Amino acid sequence: MDGSQRRELTESMNRSTGSFELVLSPLLLGLIGYLLDRAVGTTPVLTVLCVVLALAGAAIKIYYGYGREMAAHDEGKPWATRT
Secondary structure (H helix, E strand, O other): OOHHHHHHHHHHHHHOHHHHHHHHHHHHHHHHHHHHHHHHOOHHHHHHHHHHHHHHHHHHHHHHHHHHHHHHHHOOOOOOOOO
C-alpha cells in the first residue's frame, strides 16, 4: 500500500465517524437517561431528553464539520465566496 492509498483510507475512515456519532451518541445517552429515570422515578422524561440532546449535538457537530471541510476545499477557488 503506497502513501496515496493510505491517505485515502485514513480520510475515508475519518468521514465515516459521523454515522457512528449519529447512532451511538443517542444510544449511550438514552441508556444513561433510562438509568437515571429508573433511579429518580420519571421513566420516559430523562430518556427522551437525553436522546434528543444527543441527536441534536451530533447533528450540529456534523453540520459545522461539513461546513469547515467545504470551506477548506473551496479556499482559493474562483467560485468561493469572500467575506
